[in-house]
Structure formats: structure tokens, C-alpha cells
Amino acid sequence: MTEQDHKQLGKILWDIADQLRGAMNADDFRDYMLSFLFLRYLSDNYETAAQKELGPDYPTTPPLRGTPPEEGKNSPTPPEEGKTTPAFPKEGKTTPAFPKEGKNSPPSEGWQAKPDGVVHLTPLAVWYTQNPADTTDFEKQMRRKMHYVIQPEHLWSHIAQLARTQNNDLLRTLQKGFQYIEEESFSSTFSGLFSEINLNSEKLGKNYTARNTKLCTIIQKISEGLAEFSTDSDTLGDAYEYLIGQFASGSGKKAGEFYTPQEISSILSGIVTLDSQDPTTGNRTHLYTILDFACGSGSLLLNIRHRLGPQGIGKIYGQEKNITTYNLARMNMLLHGVKDTEFEIYHGDSLTNEWEWLKEMNPAKMPKFDAVVANPPFSYRWEPTETLGQDIRFKNYGLAPKSAADFAFLLHGFHYLKDDGVMAIILPHGVLFRGGAEERIRTKLLKDGHIDTVIGLPPNLFYSTGIPVCILVLKKCKKSDDVLFINASAPKNFEKRKRQNYLRPCDINKILETYKSRPKEEDGYARLVTMAKIETEGYNLNISRYVSTAQKEPEIDLQATHTELEALTQKIEAAKDKHNQFLVELGLPPLP
Numbered sequence: 001m002t003e004q005d006h007k008q009l010g011k012i013l014w015d016i017a018d019q020l021r022g023a024m025n026a027d028d029f030r031d032y033m034l035s036f037l038f039l040r041y042l043s044d045n046y047e048t049a050a051q052k053e054l055g056p057d058y059p060t061t062p063p064l065r066g067t068p069p070e071e072g073k074n075s076p077t078p079p080e081e082g083k084t085t086p087a088f089p090k091e092g093k094t095t096p097a098f099p100k101e102g103k104n105s106p107p108s109e110g111w112q113a114k115p116d117g118v119v120h121l122t123p124l125a126v127w128y129t130q131n132p133a134d135t136t137d138f139e140k141q142m143r144r145k146m147h148y149v150i151q152p153e154h155l156w157s158h159i160a161q162l163a164r165t166q167n168n169d170l171l172r173t174l175q176k177g178f179q180y181i182e183e184e185s186f187s188s189t190f191s192g193l194f195s196e197i198n199l200n201s202e203k204l205g206k207n208y209t210a211r212n213t214k215l216c217t218i219i220q221k222i223s224e225g226l227a228e229f230s231t232d233s234d235t236l237g238d239a240y241e242y243l244i245g246q247f248a249s250g251s252g253k254k255a256g257e258f259y260t261p262q263e264i265s266s267i268l269s270g271i272v273t274l275d276s277q278d279p280t281t282g283n284r285t286h287l288y289t290i291l292d293f294a295c296g297s298g299s300l301l302l303n304i305r306h307r308l309g310p311q312g313i314g315k316i317y318g319q320e321k322n323i324t325t326y327n328l329a330r331m332n333m334l335l336h337g338v339k340d341t342e343f344e345i346y347h348g349d350s351l352t353n354e355w356e357w358l359k360e361m362n363p364a365k366m367p368k369f370d371a372v373v374a375n376p377p378f379s380y381r382w383e384p385t386e387t388l389g390q391d392i393r394f395k396n397y398g399l400a401p402k403s404a405a406d407f408a409f410l411l412h413g414f415h416y417l418k419d420d421g422v423m424a425i426i427l428p429h430g431v432l433f434r435g436g437a438e439e440r441i442r443t444k445l446l447k448d449g450h451i452d453t454v455i456g457l458p459p460n461l462f463y464s465t466g467i468p469v470c471i472l473v474l475k476k477c478k479k480s481d482d483v484l485f486i487n488a489s490a491p492k493n494f495e496k497r498k499r500q501n502y503l504r505p506c507d508i509n510k511i512l513e514t515y516k517s518r519p520k521e522e523d524g525y526a527r528l529v530t531m532a533k534i535e536t537e538g539y540n541l542n543i544s545r546y547v548s549t550a551q552k553e554p555e556i557d558l559q560a561t562h563t564e565l566e567a568l569t570q571k572i573e574a575a576k577d578k579h580n581q582f583l584v585e586l587g588l589p590p591l592p
Contacts, residue, residue, distance in 0.1 A: 009235065010242030012225045013037070017243065020218055024203050030247040031324060032204075034240060035178075035197050036222055038331040041236045042148065042181070043156035049146050050124055053138070059126040125152035147340050151180055156223075163219035170219070171212040175199050193331070196324045237302075237336035244297050244328070248463045259296055260375040260426070261461060263503040264471075265303040268424040270512040271453075271473055272371035273307050276422045278479075279516040283307075287370040288314040293350040293413050294376040295320050298329035301343075302336050304371065316343040317369070319350050350412050351382055351405060353391070358416065361392070369416055372423040376409040378465060379428055384408070397441045406431045407441045414450070414474055423474040428467060429456070432541040443539040446483070446531065450474050453484040453515060456543040458494040460501045470543070473515070483534060486514050486526045487547040493525075524549055 013033070021029035051058045128135055139149045152158065154177030162170040178194040205211035241262075248259035272290070275281045287308065292301050295318030305313055316338065320326040326347040333343045348354030360366045382405040389399055393415040400408040406427050417423050431438060432454065445451050453473035460466040468489055488494075488511055495502045514526050521527045527547045537545055580590035 009225070010239045010246075013222065013239055013243055014246045016218075016221045016225055017246075020221060026247055027324075028201075028203055030243070031197055031328075032218065033222070034243060034328065034331065035194060036219060037236060037240055037243070038335060039159070039177070040156040040222075040226065041335050043150060043154075046142070046146060046148070046150045047122070047124060047155060047157070049142065050127075050138075053141060053145070054127060057127065057131075059123045059130070122152055122155055122157050124155065125158070128152050148181065149184065151177070153177070154180060160219060160223040163216040163223065166213070166216050168209070168212055170216055171199055171208065174215065192323075193327055196327055237332070240332060240335045241299060241302075244299065244332070259463065260300050261463070262299065262303065263508060264375075264426065264457070264461060265300045266508050267455070267471065267503075267511055268300060268373045268426070269304040269307045270508070271424045271471075271515060272373055272422045273304060274422070274516060276420050276475055276478075279518070284370075286312055286314070289317060289367070289369045290371040290373070291317045291319075291369040291413070291416060292373050293319045294374045294409065295329050295345065296325055296375070298332045298345070300373050300375060302332065302338075304373070305336070305338065310337065313342075317367075318343070318345040319348060319355060320345060321347070321349050323347060350376075351408055352388075353393070353412070367416060368418045368421070370418055370421045372413040372417050372421065373425070374409060374413055375426040376406070378467075378469070379404040379406060379430065380409075381405070382408060397444055398437055400441065401437050404430065404434075404438070407438055410472065410474075411441070414476075417474070417476055419476045421476070425472050425474070426469055427472060429470055429542075431472070432470060432543065439539065442541065445474070446534060446539050446541075449478060449481065449531075450476060451483055451541075452478050453486065454541055454543060455486045455511060455515075456489045456547075458489045458491075458501050458503070461494075461503065463500070480518075482528050482530050483541070484515065484518050484526065484528050485541075485543055485546045486511060487543050487549055488525070489543075490524065490549040 017029060017033050131138075142149050153173060159170065159174065159177070161167075162173060178197060178199075182191055182193055182195070199211065199215070201211075204214045244259055245262070273283050273287070275284055285308075287304075290301065290304055290313055292298075295301055298318055301316050301318055305316065316333070318329055320329055326345060329345050333345070334340065346355045346357075353359060358367060381403060382400075384399040384402055388394060393412050394408070397407075397411055400406060400411075410425055410427065410431075413423055413425060431442065442451075451472060452475045453471075455471040455473070457469050457471065459468040462469070488507065493503075493507050493510070495504050495507075510525075514522065518528060519526055525547065529546050533546075534541070576591055583590050
């Protein structure tokens with residue numbers, strides 16, 4: 001698919017969301033829609049893998065929208081009027097296989113013929129019905145290879161069919177499907193993946209029937225929207241990412257909890273993938289581990305992976321406190337083709353360090369990362385305690401004030417950075433100049449030579465705030481005894497749009513190229529400042545002290561200006577004399 005197709009699919013899905021959510025909060029509808037998109041992805045992958053695993057034994061069935069087979073051609077007999085036949089065999093029930101001559105025909109039980117002639121069976125459902133004794137071994141094999149199992153009745157193709165026919169069992173089937181995927185399919189790492197998806201919420205409808213009808217409409221529209229497009233991992237992943245961005249745009253301040261705009265993610269990923277000691281040599285070819293300790297939906301981590309390629313990162317680590325966003329991040333990883341063995345997202349608070357793995361005290365076993373990135377909540381209020389004061393992450397620097405945990409987040413991530421690693425973190429400008437505890441932390445970081453670059457960004461780039469922010473780049477072992485300041489906040493360095501400002505590709509490239517080349521000075525944009533100069537400024541890193549974007553007033557040549565005024569005065573006098581002559585001829589009094 002082309003980039004234009006990706007955008008078109010994202011727009012189609014967003015239009016569906018915009019039309020169908022009605023009065024429902026954008027955040028609530030987001031969770032439903034993204035979960036359905038994720039189920040589609042899991043189902044497609046699973047059915048493809050099942051077909052490969054079963055080979056020639058994978059059944060060939062009529063399309064879901066088709067005419068039932070003619071009687072007498074290995075076709076089943078519809079259930080008698082008034083009786084119902086279950087779409088799938090109940091647990092423990094043995095269903096006879098087909099006669100050999102009709103092995104790949106629809107089974108003798110488990111089909112439902114509707115007035116429009118629709119057969120409700122997927123190929124995998126046919127195989128399950130034909131081979132009840134083999135399903136356990138098949139699922140074990142699929143768990144080993146795919147790391148998850150989906151029952152045939154929970155596959156998207158069957159769910160979409162229930163939606164098309166407005167089947168009253170859709171809601172119940174979805175509930176069972178989500179529960180099965182959580183409890184039976186994935187390892188414990190993926191437990192609770194759909195825990196925040198409340199299909200019984202009154203936001204969907206006041207009763208079961210209303211909720212089922214609403215879900216039928218949503219799923220049918222999504223299915224129709226996806227029908228025209230390829231649904232490989234890149235396509236669905238990009239659509240997922242597009243929808244996250246659109247929902248973030250409509251969520252206002254809440255969006256900061258889960259989304260970093262792609263333009264800003266591109267700057268951070270570009271920085272941490274460059275060689276830490278000599279950025280001019282270009283990108284590193286491989287990062288063994290990367291960490292985002294406030295990962296939101298995981299878009300920043302995925303941006304780094306996109307830049308280096310699928311084989312460019314050993315393992316991705318993330319941490320997220322918000323349970324809904326934590327689930328979004330895990331889905332986002334899988335939707336972009338990241339295997340569950342290639343990433344680990346932990347649900348917990350970074351500030352109190354709830355992740356036991358990160359509490360390892362043995363230096364030889366303590367986790368360390370090649371790259372650390374983060375966009376933590378700005379000026380977050382927290383509860384610093386005496387115990388935290390002795391925490392190995394903070395005790396050499398002191399605790400950030402209760403009113404703003406910005407430096408607490410920074411120190412947490414910095415503690416886990418490798419000696420040759422790079423950290424890039426987005427923070428409010430206040431960390432550059434505020435006094436008190438923050439001044440002490442900032443001063444020590446500077447004296448120890450850990451702050452490498454300060455980048456000032458334009459205002460109104462984020463969905464969650466209109467304030468301008470900065471990017472701090474930190475290193476544990478940097479060569480130069482100076483700090484690079486980049487002031488990218490001038491109007492010429494971004495595009496002003498109606499709702500938000502926007503960094504164009506040329507603006508992003510300029511920041512990254514300046515970071516790489518580290519120029520001594522670029523008027524109104526960048527400057528390399530010595531530690532001696534920063535010391536004279538009281539370790540204040542306010543960017544405008546070092547790089548001003550103010551337009552310089554042109555110097556005035558007083559002698560040339562005086563000469564010009566004299567010439568103008570002479571012209572005025574000559575014109576007045578000529579005018580007075582006319583007035584005298586007309587018998588009028590002259591001008592004084």
C-alpha cells in the first residue's frame with residue numbers, strides 16, 4: 001500500500017468513528033474502536049498461520065456471503081423449524097467428521113442459513129468441527145508458534161458476519177472472545193489486555209439489545225471500511241497510529257497521557273539513534289535495549305524502531321501508569337509487527353519504581369539501556385518522601401519539589417542509561433531556570449557534564465498544552481565541556497495552523513542536522529556555550545540568554561539620514577515657493 005492509501009484508510013476509519021460515537025466521549029469510543037481493529041489484526045494473523053500449519057487439510061468453504069450448498073452435494077440439512085443448532089460444537093462434545101468425499105464441504109451441523117443465503121462458518125470453524133480430536137494438539141502448536149490462540153467463533157471474520165446479520169449473540173460472543181484471548185491465549189504478560197473494554201456499559205445503550213445493535217453497526221462499518229484495503233501489520237498499524245493521533249486531537253488535555261505527536265517523536269528518535277560520542281558519524285546500526293518509562297501508547301518507541309528497522313533493536317521496554325493507555329501500548333506494539341518476545345511493557349508508577357526488575361541493586365545485573373526517551377506529564381504533582389530521598393536514583397542529586405516532578409522523571413530515566421547511551425526527554429521550560437531544589441539538581445547535572453544539548457521548541461505543538469517545551473539531551477560520558485543550545489521556536493521554524501502549530505520535515509531535519517554538526521554559532525538559531533559561560537549565568541539554562549530569536553533592528557547611518565533630510569527640506573521649500581507664486585497670481589495670500 002502507498003502512503004496515500006494508509007492515510008486514506010486512517011481517514012475512512014476516523015470518519016466512521018466521528019459518525020458513530022454520537023454523544024459518547026472520544027476517549028471511551030477510542031477504546032472500543034481500537035480494540036476491534038486489534039482483534040481484526042490478531043484474527044488475520046491467526047488464520048494465515050493456521051492455513052500454513054494445516055496445509056492441504058485447511059478447508060475450503062463457500063464465502064461468508066454466499067448461497068448455501070445445494071442439497072445432495074455433501075450439504076447439511078437445515079435445522080427443523082423452531083429448533084436451533086449451535087454454530088460451534090460445545091466443549092467436550094464430539095461432532096462427527098464429514099464423509100470423505102465431502103471433507104471440505106460445510107459440516108453437517110454448525111451452519112445457519114439466513115434468508116439472504118449466508119453461511120456462518122469460517123474455514124477454521126469447519127476444520128474444528130471435522131477434527132474435534134485434533135484441536136487440542138493444534139492449539140498447543142499455535143500457542144508455541146503464535147503465542148496465542150483464538151477460537152473460530154471469536155475470529156473477526158465470524159464477528160463481522162454476526163454484525164452484518166444483526167445477530168443478537170454478537171455482544172456475548174465478543175465478551176467470550178475477549179475473555180478467552182486474555183485468559184487462555186496469551187501468556188500472563190498479556191493478561192487484562194481488554195480489561196478496560198466494558199461491553200455492558202450504558203454508554204453503548206440502555207439495555208442488551210440496544211448495546212448489541214450499536215456494536216453491530218460499529219463493527220459492520222469498520223469491516224466495510226477495511227474491505228478495500230490490504231490489512232497487513234504495517235497497514236493496520238499505521239491506521240491504529242492515525243486513529244490514536246485523531247482521538248488525541250479531540251481529547252484536549254487528556255491526550256498528553258497517551259500520545260506524543262509524530263513530529264516530536266521523530267526528533268527524539270533521530271537523536272538517540274545517532275552515535276553518542278560523535279553524532280557526525282551517523283546512525284548506530286543496532287541498539288540492544290531502549291526504554292520509555294512514560295510510554296503512553298508506545299508511539300515514541302515505535303518511531304525509534306521504524307528508524308532503525310525491525311532488526312535494529314534487541315528489545316523494547318516501556319512503562320505506563322494508566323491502565324487503559326498501558327493496554328493501548330501493548331496492542332500498538334503487536335499491530336506494528338513487534339513480537340511479544342521483542343518488547344515488554346510494564347504497568348506501574350515510574351516515580352515510585354514499582355517495576356521490580358528495575359530495583360536490582362547488583363551493578364552487574366542492573367538493567368541499563370542504550371537509549372532512554374520520555375514525554376512525561378509536565379509539572380506533575382507527586383509525593384516525595386524520606387524513603388525516596390535515599391533512593392539510589394535520587395540521593396546524589398536530591399528530590400524534585402512536590403509541585404513539579406519533572407526532574408524526578410529525568411533522574412529516574414538517567415539512572416538506567418548506559419555509559420555510552422543517549423537520553424532525550426521532553427520537559428517544560430521551567431526546568432531550565434527555576435530555583436530551589438530544581439536549581440541544585442540542574443547545577444549538579446551541569447557540573448558533572450551530563451547535559452549535552454538543550455532544544456527549545458515552538459509553542460502549541462502538543463494536544464495537551466499550548467506552552468512551549470524543550471528537549472534535554474543527556475549523556476553519562478560526553479567528550480565536550482560545553483552545551484549546545486538550539487532555539488527552534490522562531491516563526492520561520494514551524495508552520496502555524498488553525499488548531500496547532502506543526503513542525504515540517506525541513507524543520508525536523510534542521511534540528512537534527514544542527515545537533516549532528518554542533519556548530520559554534522548559527523545566528524538566531526544555535527550556539528555552543530562553554531561551561532565557564534554557563535557558570536557566570538548561575539547555571540541558568542534559559543535558552544534566550546544564549547540564543548535570541550529577537551529580530552535585530554538595523555543600524556542607522558546618522559550622516560546619511562541627515563543628508564537625506566536636508567535634501568528633502570530643500571525640495572519642500574522649492575515646491576512651496578512655486579506654489580506661492582500661483583497663489584499670488586490668483587490674488588490669494590501665500591503660505592507662510
